[in-house]
Amino acid sequence: MRHYWLYILLLFGPVLPLTAQVEENTDFLVVLSQLDLSHMDLMHGKVKKGREVYSKLKSHAQVTQARLIKLLERKGVDYRSYCVANVISISASSATIDELAALEEVRKIIPDYRFQVPDDQLEKIQSPAARNIEMVPWGLELIGADKVWELGFRGQNVVVGGHDTGVEWTHPALIQNYRGWNEGLVQHSYNWHDAIHAISPLHQDSIITDSTNPCGLSISSPCDDAASSHGTHTLGTIIGFDPVTDYAVGVAPEAKWIAVRNMERGYGSISSYLEGFEWFLAPTDSTGSNPDPDQAPHVINNSWACIEEEGCNPANFEILQTAVENLRKAGIVVVASAGNSGNQGCESISTPAAIYDAALTVGSVDSTDTLSSFSSRGPVSVDGSFRIKPDVVAPGRMVLSAIRDNQYGYLTGTSMAGPHVAGLVALIISANPNLSGDVDAIEQVIFNSAIKKNDPEACQEGDSTPGQNALYGFGRVDAYAAVMEAINFTTAIRESPDRRANFNVFPNPANEYVNVKSNILRKGSLRVYDLTGRIIVTENQFNEETILSTCLWPLGSYIVEIADQSGQPYRQLLQVIH
Template sequence: ILPQPPRWQDKVDPWLLTATTTAAESEPIEFLLTLTAQADLSGAATLTDKAAKGRYVYEQLTAVAQQTQPPVITRLQNLGAEYRPYWISNMIWVRGDASLLPEMAMRSDVAHLYANPQIALDVSEEDTAVSQSSANWDNIGYVGAKTVWQMGITGQGVVIGGQDTGYEWTHPALQNSYRGWNGVTAVHDYNWHDAIHSDSGATNPCGVNAPAPCDDYGHGTHTMGTMTGNDLNPADPAWPGGAVNPVGMAPGAEWIACRNMEQGVGTPATYTECYEWFIAPYPIGGNPLTDGDPAKAPHVINNSWSCPSSEGCNPNSLLSVVQAVRAAGIVTVHSAGNSGPSCSTVNTPAAIYDESFSVGATDSGDNIAGFSSRGPVTVDGSNRPKPDISAPGVSIYSAYPGGYASLSGTSMAGPHVAGLVALIISARPDLAGNVDAIEQIVQDTAVPLTTSQGCGGDAPDAVPNNMYGYGRINALQAIIDITLPYQYYFPVFFKE
């Protein structure tokens, strides 16, 4: 018997096939088309300079996209489909009628059609904003960051990227650290990108294609506050006495940002678009293929969002995307998820990937939060241990549109780690782009924490484990470990 040729359906996500059969005939479908040709990024590992890594990855990826996407795009145009090409994974977002599925899947230059479902923000039950004027506990001091500032290390010279619900850039805790603000005027080109191009029909204060940073949900503003928050407004009632009152780990760092969710809802396409922009930021309305500038990429990206398979997200849909970001020398920090306390609840891209630095949430007593997702990762069959590390994520006080608020969730834990990465690179600029070394430092200097839960067969004294990873971050120990062999620091008190 001759072997049967593969069916076109084998190249399509089952969720997408099901959604297509249940959708009304007139209802358009959306999917992400991945081409067979993929760039070889292995050469990036031989480069030691972060800028060189970024340039190499950008050039390799854009070259493959320019060589292989035109025939597919021409066909999509002829079929009257909407499309948006992405070079980061040689992928094209497509919107049109159901007949596109067999037409595209049968092409030899197409590898897979991924679903592009609408994914709501993974909000823990405790993750409701409590508006307040003072913190419940000193989470930033607890992990040793304030002592690091007294050594003269505040994150200066480092750029943090955030992709989230948007950001209130004029918030007094965020404005001074926004890379697009020079104290007098704002320049949003290369510093801000909005991946939301069509709205859900609900009233959205940010609209679509927002020309300046805007937050329609509050979540993003809060995460950025934990990374770079630095309130210089002496009249702010949140800070009696005024002066410099940071709420973030690295108040001397700069931030740039991308909106990947509309009112808390994103898609694999919006996540992909933000990742692509971070590798090589381009101006507002610019061409990603030709206008990107990898020299303007951030050192680290915080990702406080998830993409669960229960909502149609293929576990592999963002894998090559995240691999490209890492190849470009950018640390990608990812919240582990709020699906605990059961084992194997770290189950969504991009937290599940080896290439992501995944973060669990602890409280003020170094206990794991009940909601914090546990490993090992089973959704992709890898049995990979996760999370990698833990950080404060319960009752975290930070910036919020119009003021300050406390939130809980692994969404709040991740930004502590991104901020620590900024402090590490600030102390040792030679580590920029060396993702492996940076992650190793964070893990090696963590406060080891153990658990008897036994996820993945963990022994009670096992470190790392599938609850805390290597433990809770310790910023002071990290900086001491990487600076003492090089030079002795005299206390230089933090000043703006």
């Protein structure tokens, strides 16, 4: 009761002396000034953006946190410093809080609340072969992921981040795609981080021992401590593939994964999520040292919610909001599940990270391609923005994926819908690597290609983006249409408007060879570029027609260019599959 009243004072008032209210160490978050990174929108390239954003955030944190850290170290106070949002988490006494509150660089001090993973329902099966199930899980088929695989795009060269209850990394559908696994050799540095360092008091365990958490604390290798296998299941929906049985439960079965455990048996805290976001911005080695933004994932899946009953409210929304915005500036797509409060009707999307404009928020549809009854609706009113959410919807009911103990199982919830979209992001970048780091472009591709749905509940009032509503967002994602749009997204300006009248490229997609035949040129030159601009083929004496072997070309997209003797170029897009 004493701490409850303390929280009310902190949330609804300025930074106040706490000597009379706190008698023992309590967990708090000290919030400092945040860096304006709006200029980063003009920068292109994920690696370049990631390095620049991390460098600027780290420098800003070092300067603004210096005096606080010196004080904390002098007093022997446990703390953790963050730069993804300029925050320091501490466990401190009332006297220390009073001293920090007096510093001019401190904007506010708030409690480090704890919250939990959504209550999704699990039905176990032993393995895909143990019962008569669909050869392609219904959700993957509905969004057309299997059709994208036929084009040769399966998430290659893309890294996804699982931000959840942990992972059973040795599961046969996950181990081969773990970035830390290489032909029997394992390296957890830069590929796994545990943000759980203490048992959550919300469990109200009567006795706490070393085995209270089945995985332990601050662990050095991946483990999933959720009874529902939540983190294992969500990651499986993104990348799950068992090469022995040749069975895929994931949208992008050749993408690599890294992960953070941010919940202790389903309960998380603002600081545990912030620690996860910090690590994804610049993954570290197993000791937490030597951060490297080049190792950051392309997309992070967030199937969790911070609910009001557990302390999250507009007074502290800004901390995780800042983290999500800075990750986006660094070129990382942040996917968030909309929530399972659809029974509350309109305006039921009300929790971080789904409420944030910078997040790609995902609702759920059933196998009938209609909105799931549990899927939370927009608009977002809890923060006064009334922004239209979700952004899109994806399959979320009875989704088959990997679970603990090398099994498979069905789970239901928007937690299952979000991973479909995280996997789609991987397919898009695999098909067009030039989109890597361009979050705006990736979202535009997904929104433009989504199958539009009407809002029979008329949840929104006033202005909204054309084609978007507060039930389905821009629509149900269509992986095949999105990938086709992605292939042409950055190449359209480089292709000739009348290209098909000038020359033909066939077959397209190509497998072993491609025939290039001009309808107008008798003499000229030919070049083939990959999407980074690197020249793959040059023929300075192109005479009307040629056949090129594509057997050794990496699968992906290419620009075929022929030019007449004056240098006038004509271009077409070519896809190569194997």
